[in-house]
Amino acid sequence: MIIKNGNIALHGSKHLITLDIETERGKIISMGEDLHGTEVLDAEGLQIFPGAIDPHVHFNEPGFTGLEDFYHGSCEAVSGGVTTVIDMPCTSLPPVTSLENLQKKLDVVGKRSVVDFGFFGGISAQRYHSGYRTAMQELSKYVLGFKSYFLSGMDSFRNCRYPSSVMC
Numbered sequence: 001m002i003i004k005n006g007n008i009a010l011h012g013s014k015h016l017i018t019l020d021i022e023t024e025r026g027k028i029i030s031m032g033e034d035l036h037g038t039e040v041l042d043a044e045g046l047q048i049f050p051g052a053i054d055p056h057v058h059f060n061e062p063g064f065t066g067l068e069d070f071y072h073g074s075c076e077a078v079s080g081g082v083t084t085v086i087d088m089p090c091t092s093l094p095p096v097t098s099l100e101n102l103q104k105k106l107d108v109v110g111k112r113s114v115v116d117f118g119f120f121g122g123i124s125a126q127r128y129h130s131g132y133r134t135a136m137q138e139l140s141k142y143v144l145g146f147k148s149y150f151l152s153g154m155d156s157f158r159n160c161r162y163p164s165s166v167m168c
Contacts (some may be wrong), residue, residue, distance in 0.1 A: 001022070001023045001024075001025065001037065001038045001039045001040070001041060002020055002021070002022055002023075002035050002036065002037035002039065002041070003021040003040075003041045003042070003043050003044050003048070004019060004020045004035070004040055004041065004043060005018060005019065005042060005044040005045075006018070006019065006020070006046055006047070006048040007018065007044035007045075007046065007047045007048065008021070008031070008047075008048045009044075009048065009049045010034075010070060010125070011156070016047060019031045019032060019033060020032060020033065020034065021035075021048070022037065023036050025150055026044070031079070036162065038064065049081065051082065051083025051084065052080075052081050052082045052084075053082070053083070053084040053085075053086070054077060054082045054084070054085045054086070055086045056086065056088060057073060057077070057085045057086065057087050057088065057091075058088055058090075058091045059074070059087050059091060059106055059109075059165065060074040060091045060092065061086070061092060061105075061109060061117040062092050062093060062095025062104070062105065063092045063094070064092070066090070070087075070108070070109045070112040070113050070117075071113070073085070074112070074114045074115045074117070075114055075132060077115050078114055078115050079152070082115065082116035082125045083115050083116060083147065084116040084117065084118070085113075085114060085115055085116075085117050085118075086118045086119065086120060086144055086145075087109075087110070087117060087118070087119050087120070087123025088120055088122075088124055088147060089119065089120045089121055089143075089146075089147055089151065090142045090147075092104075092105050092148075094121050095122050095124070095141075096121050096122055096143065097121065097122045097123065097124060097135060097140070098135050098138065098139070099135075099138040099139055099142070102119065102121070102139060102142055102143070103121070118143070118144040118145050119142070119143050119144065120143055120144060120145050120146060121135070121136065121139040121142075121143040121145070121146045121147075122146070122147055122148075123135070123136065123146055123147070123148045123149065124149050124154070
């Protein structure tokens with residue numbers, strides 16, 4: 001697809017630049033003047049910005065079905081120009097504190113998100129005392145970072161002084 005005549009925000013430029021954009025399978029493959037193709041979208045007078053990344057969302061799935069889920073949260077994200085979200089580890093049952101728990105979340109979320117997504121891995125006080133290093137090593141290939149919870153209102157991320165019956 002060719003997006004013609006859009007006013008594009010480019011990194012390092014102080015002003016919008018009018019160019020055409022060529023996309024293939026949803027990815028930009030070239031930009032330039034007077035590009036041609038069989039499918040054309042005229043963007044004259046429109047502004048084109050890169051998609052935003054929201055690095056801290058709480059799309060509470062699976063497990064907290066009464067709260068915002070991945071489908072609805074990602075629909076709202078994309079309506080505001082967000083094309084990638086990074087979900088926090090405490091937002092599902094089970095929480096993302098092990099490779100097994102991450103796979104359970106992916107089995108649900110992979111079918112429901114309308115935007116690109118990633119996850120943070122979590123380290124709870126309970127996990128800290130029961131082998132967090134192994135969990136971090138396993139998860140590190142699949143998550144974008146880690147959040148340590150040593151005090152939280154979530155049952156699955158309780159303070160050390162108030163251990164939960166849920167082992168994370």
